[in-house]
Amino acid sequence: MQEHLDQLVFAPSLAARHAEMDGELRRARGRGVRDDADQCPRLEVQPRTRPQRAEDRLGRQVDELLHDWIGVRGLVDALHVRVAEKLATQLFALLVHLAHGHDRPPWIRVAPRPAGPQPRDGLRRAPRIGKIGRIVCHSPPCRARCTPSRGRSASRRAAWERGPRPEARRSTVVASPEDEGRLTDVRVATWQGESRFTLDDAPEPVAGPGQVVVAVHAAGICGTDVHATQGLFPWKPPLVLGHEYTGVVRAVGRGVSRSLVGRLVGCEPSYGCGKCAECEAGRVSQCPQCVRVGGFAERVALPARNVHPLPRGLDPVTAAMTEPAACCLAGLETFRMPRGATVLVIGGGIMGLVTMVLARRRGARRLILSDPIEERRQIARHLGASMVIDPVHENLRDKVMELTGGRGADVVCEAVGKPELVAEAVGMTKPTGFFQLVGVNPKGSRLALDLWDVHFREIRIGGAFGRGTAYRRALTLMPKLGLKRLVTARFPLEQIGEAFAHAAAGHGVKTMITPAKA
Ligand SMILES: [Zn+2]
Ligand SMILES: [Zn+2]
Structure with missing residues (x-):
């Protein structure tokens, strides 16, 4: 109500003021005084409309065309240029948008613009849509490249029509700056039979299509390597041994992402x-043409699918034990671990200890480990063994039966590789239990076993050779297993002989060769 009263009071005076100002303005104009119309309180400002720039240009072109007496045909051509340009720009923007966010460059083939009336000479031509052959997404930033559609040979044109071969999308071999200038020879440690090793210069490995070159950081000595030098494993020298290794990718071949370069x-x-069929099932170690690439070398070339970036929190020396861990995991994955099982592991070497740790992760509750070396029993305690047994001073069978109420363990893993120990250990497996061969017995070993006992008590005996398909799963688990303490010695590549002597003497758990200076 008060507002209405205010309007009633002030409205007449405002109208009078406007009339007064109008009179003043008219008088001022008559006297030649500056026109202050924009000071008028009743001034209405109309928005000024500015034609769009494209319309400006089109307008200018139309003006020019008309001015040049080109006529209606020229006007149609100019409109054609504008519409085609607009469509091409929008299509291009859409393609770039689609390409953005993909880590591989998509190839996009667009049908060339159908033949039709072309703009007459002298006018700017519409961009040819067919020119957009490839959009490469480097995100960020997202960049587009055009493949010229003219002047190429028939074969190049055909290749462009086909698009890139999958393995050839990125075809650059990249070497890291620190390697430049010294990529000439690579040192490898060759096993020459028995315990003899030589340090040789070999040609620098080259990353072929689909391959990578890895500078080896750490390579573990496996019990199998030691057995080979003792004549207990059927490998023939000369040979570059070492199958447990990690490293840094130094070069990639055609078809391999450059993002791998420099990664551990x-x-x-x-x-x-x-x-x-074996390869298709992922059992590479059973392939008759299996190729092994020895890791006791400065650099090796491997298929890119064989290398896996290390997970966060895993150092490259500990990670070198992923291969034996994968072998243990592949063995444990051959059967279903009974929930809350009691697992007996005989042998506290790397395979026994890792098997014990993985058994817990697969549901075992009570872990019993037997080893005559105190250092290994100590490590087993740290890794979670419920009970450790010294078989030299205690009767292993009596102790196990005492701990399991006379039934035996649900799962028994023999991780030493002695046939007589295997025969004894089968007897410590409970009825319907699992017996797992983890250690590698010498070729030709015979098992003196009471087969009636195996049949009557329904013991399942199994084993696994190699990592199967378990490498990646093992690598994912590695940071959680606490295996760092298992690396008990490191030797440079030059001292590989001493390193093998150290490992063969049974010192520590895992002996590492470190070709790259840490
Ligand atoms: Zn091995
Ligand atoms: Zn095969």
């Missing part, structure tokens, strides 16, 4: 033909 990776040390 765990290496699967062998690959198969890729065609046989």
